[in-house]
Amino acid sequence: MYLRLLLFSLILIVTTVVNGQDKGVLKGSVRDSLGDPVEFASVSLQGLQVGTMTEPDGSYTLEVPSGRSYTVIISCVGYRTKQFAVRLSAGESRQQDIALLRDIRALREVSVSARQERGSTFQRIDVEDLNYMPTTTGRVETIIKSQAGVSSNNELSSQYSVRGGNFDENLVYVNDVEIYRPFLVRSAQQEGLSFVNSDLVSSIKFSAGGYDARYGDKMSSALDITYKRPSEFAGSASISLLGASAHVEGASKTKRFTYLAGYRYKTTQYLLNTLETSGDYKPQFSDFQTLFTYQLSRLLELSFLGNYSSSKYQFIPQTRNTEFGTKDLPLNLRIYYDGQEMDQFDTYLGALSLNWKPVKGLSLKLIGSAFRTSEEETFDIMGQYWINELDNTIDSESYGDSILNIGVGTLLTHARNYLDAYVISASHLGAYRSGNRHIQWGLSYQYQEFFDRISEWEIIDSAGYVIPYNVEVLELTKTLISNNHISYDQFSAFIQNTREINTQKADYFISAGIRTLLWNFNQTTMLSPRATISTQPNWKRDMMFHISGGYYYQPPFYKEMRMPDGEINYDIEPQRSIHLLIGGDYIFSLWDRPFKLTGEAYYKWLSNLIPYKIENVRVSYAGENISKGFARGIDFKLNGEFVQGAESWLTLSFLQTREDVEGDYIQVWDGTEFVTEEAGEFPRPTDQLFTVGLYFQDYFPNNPGYKVHLNAFYGTGIPLSSPVEDQYYTQLRMRPYRRVDIGFSKVIKRETDIWGERNPLRFFESIWISVEIFNLLDIKNEASYLWIRTISDQEGVPGMFGIPNYLTGRRFNVKISISF
Numbered sequence: 001m002y003l004r005l006l007l008f009s010l011i012l013i014v015t016t017v018v019n020g021q022d023k024g025v026l027k028g029s030v031r032d033s034l035g036d037p038v039e040f041a042s043v044s045l046q047g048l049q050v051g052t053m054t055e056p057d058g059s060y061t062l063e064v065p066s067g068r069s070y071t072v073i074i075s076c077v078g079y080r081t082k083q084f085a086v087r088l089s090a091g092e093s094r095q096q097d098i099a100l101l102r103d104i105r106a107l108r109e110v111s112v113s114a115r116q117e118r119g120s121t122f123q124r125i126d127v128e129d130l131n132y133m134p135t136t137t138g139r140v141e142t143i144i145k146s147q148a149g150v151s152s153n154n155e156l157s158s159q160y161s162v163r164g165g166n167f168d169e170n171l172v173y174v175n176d177v178e179i180y181r182p183f184l185v186r187s188a189q190q191e192g193l194s195f196v197n198s199d200l201v202s203s204i205k206f207s208a209g210g211y212d213a214r215y216g217d218k219m220s221s222a223l224d225i226t227y228k229r230p231s232e233f234a235g236s237a238s239i240s241l242l243g244a245s246a247h248v249e250g251a252s253k254t255k256r257f258t259y260l261a262g263y264r265y266k267t268t269q270y271l272l273n274t275l276e277t278s279g280d281y282k283p284q285f286s287d288f289q290t291l292f293t294y295q296l297s298r299l300l301e302l303s304f305l306g307n308y309s310s311s312k313y314q315f316i317p318q319t320r321n322t323e324f325g326t327k328d329l330p331l332n333l334r335i336y337y338d339g340q341e342m343d344q345f346d347t348y349l350g351a352l353s354l355n356w357k358p359v360k361g362l363s364l365k366l367i368g369s370a371f372r373t374s375e376e377e378t379f380d381i382m383g384q385y386w387i388n389e390l391d392n393t394i395d396s397e398s399y400g401d402s403i404l405n406i407g408v409g410t411l412l413t414h415a416r417n418y419l420d421a422y423v424i425s426a427s428h429l430g431a432y433r434s435g436n437r438h439i440q441w442g443l444s445y446q447y448q449e450f451f452d453r454i455s456e457w458e459i460i461d462s463a464g465y466v467i468p469y470n471v472e473v474l475e476l477t478k479t480l481i482s483n484n485h486i487s488y489d490q491f492s493a494f495i496q497n498t499r500e501i502n503t504q505k506a507d508y509f510i511s512a513g514i515r516t517l518l519w520n521f522n523q524t525t526m527l528s529p530r531a532t533i534s535t536q537p538n539w540k541r542d543m544m545f546h547i548s549g550g551y552y553y554q555p556p557f558y559k560e561m562r563m564p565d566g567e568i569n570y571d572i573e574p575q576r577s578i579h580l581l582i583g584g585d586y587i588f589s590l591w592d593r594p595f596k597l598t599g600e601a602y603y604k605w606l607s608n609l610i611p612y613k614i615e616n617v618r619v620s621y622a623g624e625n626i627s628k629g630f631a632r633g634i635d636f637k638l639n640g641e642f643v644q645g646a647e648s649w650l651t652l653s654f655l656q657t658r659e660d661v662e663g664d665y666i667q668v669w670d671g672t673e674f675v676t677e678e679a680g681e682f683p684r685p686t687d688q689l690f691t692v693g694l695y696f697q698d699y700f701p702n703n704p705g706y707k708v709h710l711n712a713f714y715g716t717g718i719p720l721s722s723p724v725e726d727q728y729y730t731q732l733r734m735r736p737y738r739r740v741d742i743g744f745s746k747v748i749k750r751e752t753d754i755w756g757e758r759n760p761l762r763f764f765e766s767i768w769i770s771v772e773i774f775n776l777l778d779i780k781n782e783a784s785y786l787w788i789r790t791i792s793d794q795e796g797v798p799g800m801f802g803i804p805n806y807l808t809g810r811r812f813n814v815k816i817s818i819s820f
Contacts, residue, residue, distance in 0.1 A: 024066050024088025028096040029058040030074060031231055038100055041076035046083070066090040074098050080128075097231040097255075101127070119509030119534030121211055121548050121581065122224070123147070123598075125204040126647060131817070132709045133695070134743035134772040136242065136271060136808075138194035140201060142711070144223060146695050148598070148635035148651040149208040151688050151715050153737040154783055155774070155807060156188035156268060157617045161686045162208050163602060164631030164657030165220030166612065166619055169554065172196070174225045175291070175305055175353070176429060177369050178216060182311070182345040183559055184375045184419055186618035188783065189272060190343050192285035192311030197262045199236055199247040200289060202228040208635070209602055210548030210581040213494040213513030213530045214429075214440050219554045219577040219606075227291050227305075230258045234765070240815035241270050243285075256295040263288050271774070274809035279317040279337065286310050303353045305369075311345040317381060323390070324803050330390040332402060333788070333803050335411075341379035348372045365429040370422070377417040384410050385788060387801060407801065410461045411788065420451040421558065436500035440513075442493065449487035450558045454566050456480040460789055477789070478725075482566025488521040490555065509534040509546075519555045519574065526553040526574060545584035552577045560610050563623030564725060573625050578605040595640030604631040611661045611728045613721035614685045616784040616805070622661075622728070629659030629684060645704070646697035653691045657684045661728045679729035683719045691715040705747040712740045723787040723800065732802075734782045745770040763820060770815040778810040 030038045037058025044051030045064065054060045054076075064070060066088050075081040079100040088094060125143060135142035141158035144150060152160045159167040172179040172195065179195045205224040207215075215222040230249035237246040247262035265286045272281040287309035294302045317337035325331035351369035358364070387407035391398045427444035458478040496513030515528040530550025537543065555574040563569055583600030609627035613620045633656060639649030664679040693713045700706040720732040748767040749755070755762040785802040 024092040046071040134741040139198040148637040158194035162221035169220035171222040177351040213515040236819040238817040260291040277320040282314040305351040307349040339381035438498040542587040593641040601634040626662040631657035651693040740776040743772040772813040
């Protein structure tokens with residue numbers, strides 16, 4: 001009896017030991033993209049009834065059978081499910097930390113902060129959509145351009161217009177640091193890389209208006225970017241016909257130190273060779289960014305954000321051949337060039353942040369940052385041009401050939417422009433969250449200094465006559481010479497309170513704040529009250545409505561202060577915009593998949609405006625507060641999984657924006673002669689009546705590794721700035737902007753794939769290859785107009801011709817991307 005019991009006990013002990021040795025242990029922590037622990041996340045093995053839940057600190061421990069590969073699944077309500085493959089030896093213990101991303105596609109609020117965010121005017125954009133979107137510029141900016149109320153009419157530029165505003169009216173923040181861009185850029189060919197590196201991005205929030213008091217002093221939009229907080233070593237790299245990029249990230253064993261670094265190189269030479277001006281294009285753009293964080297203690301963290309960007313653009317034009325005119329009067333412009341253009345833009349940014357969380361819910365942050373830009377724009381280009389009338393008789397043997405020369409001359413342009421600018425700031429940001437209440441406040445000081453030297457002139461010699469013709473002296477057609485040095489500082493502060501109120505019939509979200517700014521350039525003080533009220537009725541349908549309003553002042557930056565003659569207007573005042581927005585969203589299921597429909601109507605009262613003209617991407621200001629106007633419209637967006645597992649969206653926008661410029665005039669024919677009258681109210685340069693955009697993703701039903709990504713945009717024509725220097729009124733419009741980009745991608749290796757030990761690609765987490773077609777329909781879109789003045793002896797021939805400068809044609813691109 002005792003012998004049997006002893007033998008049974010020995011067998012049980014041996015079996016237990018053997019079974020324990022047949023398993024390995026996987027342990028680690030699960031955190032969100034901001035580094036905060038994720039509690040109650042499920043960690044399980046696919047196909048087995050084996051799993052565990054994370055602790056309040058995000059930690060987990062999971063036993064894994066040894067000897068074969070398993071797929072580990074980490075899931076949590078409100079986050080994207082993550083999978084990875086693991087293979088453990090018997091008795092092996094492995095540390096595996098996981099970072100989960102918010103589940104944007106679920107479109108459901110699972111926390112107080114998420115519910116409050118839905119009740120605001122901000123929308124959160126899924127960063128995973130960045131990887132595959134076909135783009136010729138920055139991926140973040142391309143996805144912003146596809147949002148409702150946003151438009152861009154130049155695929156070479158990362159700049160965008162929001163609800164009737166111009167490029168200079170958009171706020172961009174990265175980790176609470178305001179971002180600036182070069183000032184002298186006049187064409188998209190010179191622009192180079194945008195600041196935001198999509199490889200480093202963790203989250204994106206965007207507001208097209210009515211944003212909170214914590215966001216600074218611009219009139220149109222706010223883009224809030226947060227960079228990653230790595231928890232383990234990882235990286236990525238890509239190469240294409242347009243350039244290359246690479247990034248690495250990681251953390252120390254104790255997680256106290258994290259690093260994030262990215263390098264990008266871009267060249268648009270391949271695209272620019274499709275332009276109608278042939279020549280030697282040599283654009284070279286590169287930048288390096290880094291983010292370091294160090295946990296000084298459990299409550300105190302230090303971080304540094306750094307960036308260096310270099311943009312070099314050299315262009316030696318040779319010839320240009322452009323057909324323009326009308327059906328009844330077809331014309332051709334031919335130009336032969338001599339000379340070259342050489343530009344260089346170097347920018348530097350450094351920001352040091354200290355974040356202290358003394359008690360639960362309280363965050364105190366100090367930020368010091370410095371920005372510098374050094375810019376050079378130099379060119380001497382002579383173009384000898386001929387304008388000819390073409391034969392439009394279809395049956396004629398000379399159909400399409402030149403039959404009459406109606407203009408000939410020489411255009412000589414010269415520029416030596418140099419600018420150095422410094423922006424130094426120090427700020428404090430605070431936040432306290434308790435239950436359904438969230439209080440935020442901030443103080444900021446900023447110093448700005450500009451050194452600007454401009455020397456530009458242009459001369460036109462037509463048929464032996466210099467325009468404008470003067471028998472006594474030689475006059476230049478255009479001239480601009482100035483030398484300015486200005487500096488000033490400003491103080492700002494804000495306080496904002498967001499609160500959630502729950503009742504039986506509805507939930508209410510109220511956010512109210514006030515922002516004040518002391519602008520010492522001319523001792524101006526501005527008060528900007530802002531508020532948003534949202535309600536979510538307790539209906540069967542998941543709907544939310546909001547109304548938002550506030551004052552938005554924009555103190556002039558250097559470009560707005562400078563008048564057309566190059567002088568600084570020391571009496572200039574801030575521009576003002578009053579926003580009123582009413583909108584809502586509706587979350588519903590269609591085909592058993594989540595969808596979200598949003599709509600927002602807005603009206604903006606604009607006063608103290610500084611009129612401007614837009615040529616390509618260059619915004620030239622009047623330098624005076626001599627205009628008032630309005631912008632109104634309505635935006636719609638429908639997004640969801642039109643194809644299961646792939647989010648797509650459709651946007652539709654209507655816009656009308658007008659202004660009345662004091663002293664502006666028009667020439668009106670009274671039956672006998674032209675007389676001058678006040679222009680009155682007329683469209684602003686960004687008046688684009690109707691836009692529609694589509695971003696669509698799909699994949700092969702039986703092979704989801706093959707994907708297609710379509711990005712399409714249509715926008716009605718925007719006003720064409722008047723060639724008359726002191727006139728802003730115009731009746732001319734460009735053609736509608738129409739563009740379709742498409743990308744095809746093949747996933748070579750997924751995160752869950754395990755390859756053999758002899759395969760050199762086993763070290764990579766994922767590999768995919770993309771083939772992109774830019775401007776699929778090869779549409780000739782217009783970027784700007786070249787105005788040429790001539791002297792002709794032909795009756796009925798005008799003295800000035802507007803010739804369109806077309807954008808890029810169809811191009812193919814191949815890109816290979818890896819992550820590890």
